[in-house]
Amino acid sequence: MAARGLLLLLLPLLRGYASKVEVSMPSVVEVDLGHTAMLPCSFFILPDSNITYIHWSYITRSSRIRIYSWVQGKEFVEDSPYVGRVSMDDTFTLAITQTTLQDARVFVCQVGAGSLGVGENRTELRVYKAPEPPEIHANEAGISVGTRESQEIAECVVRNSFPGPNITWLKDGHRLHPEDDKVKIMDTRTQEASGLFTARSRLLAHVTRQDRHAYFQCQAHYLLSGGDRQAQSPKVQVHIFYPTENVSLVIDAPRPQVKEGDHVTLHCQGDGNPPPEYSFFRVQNNTATGEEEEHELLGKVDKGVLSLGKVHKEYTGHYRCKGLDLDTMETLTADAELVVNYIEGLKVTKESPEPVLEGHNLTLTCEARGSRPLAFHWHKDKKGKALGSGPQLQLSNVMREAAGNYICEVTMPGVQGLSRNKQALVVVYGKPQPWRSLSPPSPGAPTGR
Numbered sequence: 001m002a003a004r005g006l007l008l009l010l011l012p013l014l015r016g017y018a019s020k021v022e023v024s025m026p027s028v029v030e031v032d033l034g035h036t037a038m039l040p041c042s043f044f045i046l047p048d049s050n051i052t053y054i055h056w057s058y059i060t061r062s063s064r065i066r067i068y069s070w071v072q073g074k075e076f077v078e079d080s081p082y083v084g085r086v087s088m089d090d091t092f093t094l095a096i097t098q099t100t101l102q103d104a105r106v107f108v109c110q111v112g113a114g115s116l117g118v119g120e121n122r123t124e125l126r127v128y129k130a131p132e133p134p135e136i137h138a139n140e141a142g143i144s145v146g147t148r149e150s151q152e153i154a155e156c157v158v159r160n161s162f163p164g165p166n167i168t169w170l171k172d173g174h175r176l177h178p179e180d181d182k183v184k185i186m187d188t189r190t191q192e193a194s195g196l197f198t199a200r201s202r203l204l205a206h207v208t209r210q211d212r213h214a215y216f217q218c219q220a221h222y223l224l225s226g227g228d229r230q231a232q233s234p235k236v237q238v239h240i241f242y243p244t245e246n247v248s249l250v251i252d253a254p255r256p257q258v259k260e261g262d263h264v265t266l267h268c269q270g271d272g273n274p275p276p277e278y279s280f281f282r283v284q285n286n287t288a289t290g291e292e293e294e295h296e297l298l299g300k301v302d303k304g305v306l307s308l309g310k311v312h313k314e315y316t317g318h319y320r321c322k323g324l325d326l327d328t329m330e331t332l333t334a335d336a337e338l339v340v341n342y343i344e345g346l347k348v349t350k351e352s353p354e355p356v357l358e359g360h361n362l363t364l365t366c367e368a369r370g371s372r373p374l375a376f377h378w379h380k381d382k383k384g385k386a387l388g389s390g391p392q393l394q395l396s397n398v399m400r401e402a403a404g405n406y407i408c409e410v411t412m413p414g415v416q417g418l419s420r421n422k423q424a425l426v427v428v429y430g431k432p433q434p435w436r437s438l439s440p441p442s443p444g445a446p447t448g449r
């Protein structure tokens with residue numbers, strides 16, 4: 001029993017003695033496909049001892065296959081897939097050029113130092129290949145809001161990577177995760193004949209009308225020597241169809257207060273995609289029955305716009321637009337009121353007697369009707385000074401110089417650009433002048449009888 005125990009204790013010591021050659025190698029070396037892999041092999045031996053050989057091999061499941069040997073200063077490249085691709089420099093680093101996917105395996109460096117024994121260590125060579133840029137294909141047919149099942153938004157393909165890439169999805173830059181019935185992500189990965197992997201991912205999701213502005217993107221995650229890498233696909237948008245929920249009718253004119261002669265268009269806007277079919281109506285109350293009557297406005301309706309052209313007062317009234325959603329066959333309506341401001345029936349009357357005798361009084365009265373309260377201003381001749389405001393102009397003690405054209409200008413406060421004017425000729429008869437008067441009659445003014 002005791003002897004046996006002693007032997008067990010001795011064994012590790014004996015082993016330590018037998019392998020005085022300590023070989024040091026990195027456990028993993030990474031290389032990008034096609035590039036040169038450098039596998040260092042370093043060792044420590046006692047001074048004055050010599051190396052007799054170095055053998056490089058790779059390991060398969062069942063055996064060890066030698067690819068390169070260095071024996072007492074001579075190189076031997078063994079018959080293997082590495083013929084022509086391996087060399088060793090004077091620091092004992094093995095270089096493998098034009099790496100292939102098959103080179104992703106474990107390599108052994110074995111160092112023999114005569115009586116000192118043999119030492120070895122191993123390195124796993126990892127080969128990486130970056131995929132091609134991710135391709136994204138959006139569903140071109142478009143998606144309807146409100147269907148029960150989630151529908152395919154896009155498919156992403158990441159080709160030819162080693163090892164296999166992963167794909168994630170982004171919506172407006174935020175990562176999407178699978179979520180019950182709302183978001184489904186279906187991934188597949190295939191290995192090509194070349195040994196490279198291609199990953200595909202389909203994104204299925206429920207969409208809402210808010211998603212009409214969303215952009216989708218996929219992201220490839222892969223490994224390269226040196227760490228994790230990512231590559232993003234271009235951004236895509238998906239056509240989203242949603243029913244019309246609201247329709248609005250807007251009256252478009254040069255200014256808020258419409259006047260006669262303005263160019264007016266009716267804008268009808270439904271919020272569905274595709275937009276509804278539009279039609280326009282004038283709505284009037286039948287005075288006899290008290291019932292509402294719709295009269296369709298026939299004209300060229302382009303994208304929900306109908307031009308009424310230059311309007312006049314008869315255009316004042318109630319307008320209606322209808323939007324027919326061709327998917328739901330529902331009709332929505334919107335109404336708007338149009339008021340066309342006008343001034344009409346303008347006339348100026350003079351209080352008799354007429355013509356006016358010099359020194360008498362004269363009242364000019366301006367009359368007009370309008371859609372809103374009116375303002376009156378008087379002036380004499382085209383560019384004469386303002387004489388006053390209000391519908392009546394009192395001229396007292398009229399002199400001959402007062403003869404001429406009196407203009408009444410009518411405007412509508414609050415309605416920019418609406419004005420009308422009318423003029424009245426005032427004739428003044430002078431009193432008979434004394435014959436010796438030196439003053440000649442004023443030019444243009446009629447002379448007294």
Ligand SMILES: *[C@@H]1O[C@H](CO)[C@@H](O)[C@H](O)[C@H]1NC(C)=O
Nearest residue numbers: 023024025026027120121122
């Ligand atoms: C192999 O080399 C590594 C790195 O120098 C070292 O840590 C390890 O102990 C060595 N393994 C053997 C079996 O010598």
Ligand SMILES: *[C@@H]1O[C@H](CO)[C@@H](O)[C@H](O)[C@H]1NC(C)=O
Nearest residue numbers: 047048049050051113114115
């Ligand atoms: C190492 O090699 C040198 C020269 O080749 C020789 O002189 C020496 O004896 C060798 N040492 C051992 C320990 O074999």
Ligand SMILES: *[C@@H]1O[C@H](CO)[C@@H](O)[C@H](O)[C@H]1NC(C)=O
Nearest residue numbers: 163164165166221222223228
């Ligand atoms: C891919 O995903 C798997 C599982 O989450 C993960 O283990 C692996 O490291 C990922 N690969 C890359 C290249 O990101």
Ligand SMILES: *[C@@H]1O[C@H](CO)[C@@H](O)[C@H](O)[C@H]1NC(C)=O
Nearest residue numbers: 209243244245246247271272
């Ligand atoms: C439609 O109009 C209603 C009432 O004005 C409003 O509550 C609703 O948010 C609108 N819907 C949309 C999609 O704009």
Ligand SMILES: *[C@@H]1O[C@H](CO)[C@@H](O)[C@H](O)[C@H]1NC(C)=O
Nearest residue numbers: 283284285290291292317318
């Ligand atoms: C029709 O008459 C009703 C009831 O008097 C009124 O509410 C409605 O605004 C009228 N419509 C039009 C277009 O004048």
Ligand SMILES: *[C@@H]1O[C@H](CO)[C@@H](O)[C@H](O)[C@H]1NC(C)=O
Nearest residue numbers: 359360361362394395396397
């Ligand atoms: C003219 O009007 C004034 C008051 O505005 C009055 O005093 C005068 O008597 C009137 N003249 C005539 C001729 O009616």
